[in-house]
Amino acid sequence: MNISKAANAADLPVKTVRYYADIDLVPAPSRSDAGYRSYDEASIRKLVFVRRARLFGFSIDECRELLGLYQDQDRTSAEVKRIATKRLTEIKEKQLELQSLHDELQHLVGTCRGDHRPDCPIIDFLG
Amino acid sequence: MNISKAANAADLPVKTVRYYADIDLVPAPSRSDAGYRSYDEASIRKLVFVRRARLFGFSIDECRELLGLYQDQDRTSAEVKRIATKRLTEIKEKQLELQSLHDELQHLVGTCRGDHRPDCPIIDFLG
DNA sequence: ATTAGTCTCTCCAGTAACTGGAAGGTCAAG
DNA sequence: CTTGACCTTCCAGTTACTGGAGAGACTAAT
Numbered sequence: 587m588n589i590s591k592a593a594n595a596a597d598l599p600v601k602t603v604r605y606y607a608d609i610d611l612v613p614a615p616s617r618s619d620a621g622y623r624s625y626d627e628a629s630i631r632k633l634v635f636v637r638r639a640r641l642f643g644f645s646i647d648e649c650r651e652l653l654g655l656y657q658d659q660d661r662t663s664a665e666v667k668r669i670a671t672k673r674l675t676e677i678k679e680k681q682l683e684l685q686s687l688h689d690e691l692q693h694l695v696g697t698c699r700g701d702h703r704p705d706c707p708i709i710d711f712l713g
Numbered sequence: 714m715n716i717s718k719a720a721n722a723a724d725l726p727v728k729t730v731r732y733y734a735d736i737d738l739v740p741a742p743s744r745s746d747a748g749y750r751s752y753d754e755a756s757i758r759k760l761v762f763v764r765r766a767r768l769f770g771f772s773i774d775e776c777r778e779l780l781g782l783y784q785d786q787d788r789t790s791a792e793v794k795r796i797a798t799k800r801l802t803e804i805k806e807k808q809l810e811l812q813s814l815h816d817e818l819q820h821l822v823g824t825c826r827g828d829h830r831p832d833c834p835i836i837d838f839l840g
Numbered sequence: 841a842t843t844a845g846t847c848t849c850t851c852c853a854g855t856a857a858c859t860g861g862a863a864g865g866t867c868a869a870g
Numbered sequence: 871c872t873t874g875a876c877c878t879t880c881c882a883g884t885t886a887c888t889g890g891a892g893a894g895a896c897t898a899a900t
Contacts, residue, residue, distance in 0.1 A: 590847070601888060604849090609886090620895055622848055631840065638839045643814060646886065656836055666835050667827035674822055677815045684811065687770060688804045695801055700794035708793050709783055712765045713758065717876070728859060731878095736857090747866055749877055773857065 589614070592625035596633035603633060611650055612636060632656075644673060716741070719752035723760035730760060738777055739763060759783075771800060 593600040606612040607623060612632045614623035625633075635656055639649045648669055655661045655669075694708045720727045733739045734750060739759045741750035752760075762783055766776045775796055782788045782796075824834045 605887060635840050642818060656840055659831060661831055662829045663825050663831065663833035664827045664829065666833045667822060667825045670818060670822050670835050674818050677811055677818065681811050681815065684804055684808050688808065691769060691797060691801050691804065695794060695797050698790050698794045700791045702789045702791065704786060704788055704790065706790035706793045708797050712779065713762050713783055732858060
């Protein structure tokens with residue numbers, strides 16, 4: 587399977603698939619005589635796995651780690667849970683941060699008349 | 714005032730202040746004979762302004778715009794409010810995204826026993 | 841057999857906003 | 871006069887791609 591078919595099957599841009607091969611995250615299992623990357627079903631499953639993990643916000647390095655666990659029949663669920671829990675903690679932290687950001691900015695936007703006059707509590711707050 | 718004093722006063726790393734000068738966001742108002750950047754009170758206020766705006770998640774380009782409005786006595790509060798409202802919308806979108814991410818991952822982590830056994834709903838879901 | 845169009849390849853550069861480090865000039869204190 | 875802290879510029883690296891150039895490969899139609 588050439589790269590565009592594989593990319594299509596995994597719902598990823600061709601460029602991204604090539605990139606994942608370059609960084610050895612999901613290498614093409616073989617090459618044609620002309621040097622074309624050739625993908626099989628197993629590698630497409632890996633590409634899909636990575637796409638989903640990326641959607642969850644796992645970094646490339648975490649994807650690499652998860653992919654290793656994905657392919658390892660002997661890994662424990664504890665290993666996987668550790669990575670997912672770490673990510674969950676990051677998400678919670680980011681949520682708190684965004685919430686206070688939201689509240690403050692909401693307040694500022696609420697108190698700014700937003701008219702033709704120059705006085706502006708937003709600028710006053712920042713300056 | 715040399716760069717390290719200015720950076721200290723604005724609570725920014727020296728590297729960052731130099732960077733802001735390089736990209737012409739907050740240039741040093743003058744240079745010493747030896748070529749040292751020299752900062753005055755006005756530029757420190759601008760550095761502080763940028764630091765606060767960055768904390769709010771405004772991009773460098775937005776900071777550039779806000780800084781222009783900050784220094785413009787004739788600008789209307791509507792111009793400022795527009796940028797802040799845009800940022801607020803982005804924050805809300807990101808919050809929604811994070812919330813669904815959180816819920817899904819929370820669920821997966823909750824259903825994974827995280828023990829020595831290999832079966833893992835997190836991997837199953839991603840694969 | 842040639843040609844047009846659609847692949848594919850590699851390599852280079854750019855994105856955002858810094859950060860780290862090397863090599864070298866400057867300044868104040870002892 | 872030397873030591874140490876400061877300053878300068880320039881280059882490289884970070885994350886995860888994305889865009890594009892230039893060149894080779896493959897397919898279908900003429």
